[in-house]
Amino acid sequence: MRTPIVRAAALGAATLMIAAGCGTDEEVTDDAAAPPAEAALTLVTGVYPLEWLAQEIGGDSVAVVQLTEPGAEPHDLELTGRQIAEVSEADIAFYVEGLQPAVDEAVDQEAAETALNVADIVELRPATGAHGHDEDDDHGHDHDHGHEDEDDEHAEEDGHDHDHGDYDPHFWLDVELMTETAEALAERMGEVNPDGADQYQEGAERVTAELATLGEAYESGLASCEHREVVVGHTAFTYLTEQYGLEQIGVSGVDPDTEPSPAQIAAITDIVNERDITTIFTEPLMPAATADTIAAETGAQVEVLDPLEGVTDQSPGDDYPSIMLGNLDALSTALACE
Ligand SMILES: [Zn+2]
Missing domain, CATH: 3.40.50.1980 (Nitrogenase molybdenum iron protein domain)
Incomplete structure (x- = not known):
């Protein structure tokens, strides 16, 4: 009998989070989950x-x-x-x-x-892009140019359990793709409920403006950085790193359930040392043990970079825009951006 109660409480919390994000806390009631x-x-x-x-x-x-x-x-x-x-x-x-x-x-x-x-x-990115990290050899692969080449370089590297199929679904880290999606959603909502079409259109315009502001913050925040390497667990950040000319380095075990091997951890540790990487990113919904191990061996810090797959206690914000900005803060600190 416990499960439904826990679930109802969890749903209530979700509603509360959303309401807080919209600044309408007062509307939260006990039966808000319905x-x-x-x-x-x-x-x-x-x-x-x-x-x-x-x-x-x-x-x-x-x-x-x-x-x-x-x-x-x-x-x-x-x-x-x-x-x-x-x-x-x-x-x-x-x-x-x-x-x-x-x-x-x-x-x-x-x-x-x-x-x-x-x-x-x-247009989703090919899934190989999501796994475009270099975990075994060739630590010094060319990351200063030719991002487009990465798909070819790593095309055969598919030994991950975190198999999303042909395309990388983590599109929401790209605000322009979020904008396209917002417009399509407003249109569909208007088809289903024509009475609300104007309201949905206004909503989409508001969202689009907010996304544009976020995009500008990223553009200027990441324009001039000392480092470009973003070391993450789950390689969910391709849409972000490719957009802003950064290099995503996955600590393997991109499936949260897969522990990276000692050899993989050693390889990442070498990269972190060789490139003076200051920060290992971990995710709210993933164990930090591997990141902690690498940090201990390299002196790097462990910080959260949120793939926005959910809002958690450890997220650097309580809704999409605030978490995106929290991620930007974390990145600009880690990469020593001006
Ligand atoms: Zn994912």
């Missing part, structure tokens, strides 16, 4: 950045069902029968193909008509 009766449409999604877009654009007129519980790692999501029914019943199934196999499958089987797949809206 979709508001007056919602004109329901939308189901499985990952936080999509939930944020839906809330920002739809406001009170959309009931957003988040399939991933707060604090849970979204990749390995498994759906209950009730959740599959929620996918089936929602007016819009808003997802990014390749992120969560369980969601892909539920949408295919239950919601083909109502699906809004980000992979159909934006």
Whole structure:
């Protein structure tokens, strides 16, 4: 009997977080987890950045069902029968193909008509880009130019369990792709509920302006940095590192459940030492043990870089924009940006 109570509490917390992000804390009530009766449409999604877009654009007129519980790692999501029914019943199934196999499958089987797949809206990067790190040899690979070459260089490097398929789904770390997605979502919401079309359009414009501001902060914040190496656990940051000319170095074990081998840890330790890297990034939803080991051997610090797959206690903010800015702070400190 404990599970439903825990789950209800968790959902309540999620609602509270969203409400806090919108500055409407007063609206939080005990039954906030239930979709508001007056919602004109329901939308189901499985990952936080999509939930944020839906809330920002739809406001009170959309009931957003988040399939991933707060604090849970979204990749390995498994759906209950009730959740599959929620996918089936929602007016819009808003997802990014390749992120969560369980969601892909539920949408295919239950919601083909109502699906809004980000992979159909934006051009996702090839998945090999997500694994474009160098863990075994050739520490000094050319990172000053030719990012485009990385896909070829690492095309055969697919020994990771964290297999998203052909495309890297972590698009939300690119604010321009978020903007394209916001516009497509507003349009779809307007088709489902024409009475709200103007409101959704306004919501999309507000979101777009906010995303543009974030993009400008990143452009100027990362324009002039002493270092370019971003050492992370889960190589979720390709959209960010490629956009701003940084180099993502994954500590392998990109699947949170996979422990990197001693050889992989040693290889990363060498890179950190050779390049005077000051910071090893870890993620809120992943154990920090490997990062701690490397830090202990190199004198580097361990800091959080949030892939925004969920909002947690350790996230450097409580919503998409604040976490993006928190990440920018962490990056500009680690990379010694001006
Ligand atoms: Zn991921």
